[in-house]
Amino acid sequence: MILIHTADWHIGQHFFDYERIEEHKIFFNWLKKTIKEQQGDVLLVAGDVFDSPNPSAESQRVYYHFLREVTTENPNLQIIITAGNHDSAARLEAPNPLLEEMNITVRGVVKRDMSGDIDFQNLLVPLKKNGETYAWCIAVPYLRQGDYPNAENYSKGVAMMYDVLYNEVGKIKEPTQAVLAMGHLQATGSEISENDRSERSIIGGLECVSPEVFDKKDLVYTALGHLHKAQRVSGREKVRYAGSPLPMSFAEKNYKQGVNLIELKENRLERLERIEFSSPVQLLSLPKEPKPLTEILTEIAKLPDGEITSTSPFLELKILITEPEPSMRHQIEDALQGKVVRLARLAPFIPKGEREMKTITYEELKTINPLEMAEDVFKNKYGSNMPENMKRLLQSVIQEVEL
Known part of the structure; x- marks a missing residue:
């Protein structure tokens, strides 16, 4: 399989x-082609299908x-989709x-029976080949508080959920049938993207789940979602994040996008490999180190x-701010006219000046010259002395106020 x-x-x-x-359409066309070429039997989608719980009609x-086309082109394909924290x-x-009816199973809600107990059976999905059950999938969506058995904290509750599900599938599976798990969570020891809010756990480190949860005898592979960097977890070859198909931020510009291919032979993992997808839009971050505006304009x-299209590169500019420059964005936009890039982000970098902190009395505060105070604030913010023309303008305002 x-x-x-x-x-x-x-x-x-x-x-x-x-x-x-348009980028997503390109990815889906590639994914359809990959499934066809690899003769895929099952597609596992581990959460965050949409970026918002209220996605647009488009x-x-x-x-x-995509679902209609991929199932039409591959009539025997089975698809398992679980909800992520971004999904409703x-x-x-x-x-x-x-x-x-299209052989697609979606698991988003953790259902309960009339007694209020979790319906664990609903999260156990048989994976079929030629009409026969070949393996079992523990299809767990993103778990919110109340979705898992009672426990002292989130991570222990999630661990208990998987333990119970693993025991339940053990009661119904045949010895020749493998077991896979799906999850949308942050596993301890995994690497998250720098400055990427969409990956952050709602309650920080308390939401991290130990990968030991997936160290089960017959569990041949764990398909995880939530983190955008494709990776194995804590050295475990069989516990992996597939990563996102598109970089979600400039922090992810060097990530390798793609999918993971898993081949099962009866109840064991026969093959595990990465199939890379080339993101259709390049992310440019210039320059390597922040530089003043004049040098940024030279870089531009x-x-x-060229002409801007839906696949033109996104551009991030890292600008060293040493003094106020009200016309900065206007100058940059003028310089970008006719360039085959799309300005996405201006990232200002302000040098940190050394600041001596001391306590002063109210009487001392009244004796401070406003211009000296402004110069001190300017130096601490921009790391350089206030320009003479700015000092003259500020001094004239101070004199008008004092009249």
């Missing part, structure tokens, strides 16, 4: 002010168009009666000329 593991599509995401629908259209679990599950002049 061949399985493809992907996650964190974030359909509908805006890269700063730019839509990414985002939903792209999603359902109920919205994702709503079309289940229709999707099940070196960029290639």
Whole structure:
């Protein structure tokens, strides 16, 4: 059995002010081709299908168009989708009666029976080949408080959830059948993106789940979502994040996008490999180290000329701010005219000046010259002395106020 593991599509995401629908369409066309070439039997989507719990009509259209096309082109393909923290679990599950006709299973809501007990069986999905159950998938969506058995904290509750599910699947599986798990969580020892809010756990480190949860005898692979960098967890080859198909921020510009391919032979893992996808839009971050505006303008002049398209590179400019420059953005936008890049982010860097902190009395405060105070603030903020013309203007304002 061949399985493809992907996650964190974030359909509908805006890269700063730019839509990414066309990028997602390119990825989905590539994914359809990959599934066909690899003769995939199962597609595992480990959460964050959409970037928002209330996705736009266009985002939903792209999603359902992909599902219809990929199942039409691959009639025997089975798809398992779990909800992530960015998804609305109920919205994702709503079309289940229709999707099940296409051999698509969506798990977003942790259901409970009439007694209020968790319906663990609903999260156990048989993976079929030629009409026969070949393996089992523990399909766990992103777990919110109240979704897991009672425990003293979140991580222990999640661990208990997987323990119970593993025991339950053990009661129904045949010895020749493998077990896989899915999850949308942050595993201890995994690497998160720098300055990327979409990956941050809601309650910080308390939400980290130990990868030891997945150290089970018959658990041959764990397909994780939530973190955008493709990686194995704490050296565990069989516990992996697929990563996002598109970089979600400039912090992710050097990540390798793609999917994980898993091949099962009866109840064991036969093959595990990475299939890379080349993101259609390049992320440029210039220069390597922050520089003053004049040097930034020189860097811009070196960029290639051309017409802007939906796949033109996104540009981040790192600017060293040593003094106020009200016309900075205007100068940059003028310099970018005719350049084949899309300005996404201006990242200001202000040098840290040394500041001596001391306590002063009210009487001492009244004796301080306002100009000297302004000069001190300017130096601490920009790391340099206030320009003479600015001092003259400020002094004239002070004199007018004092009259």
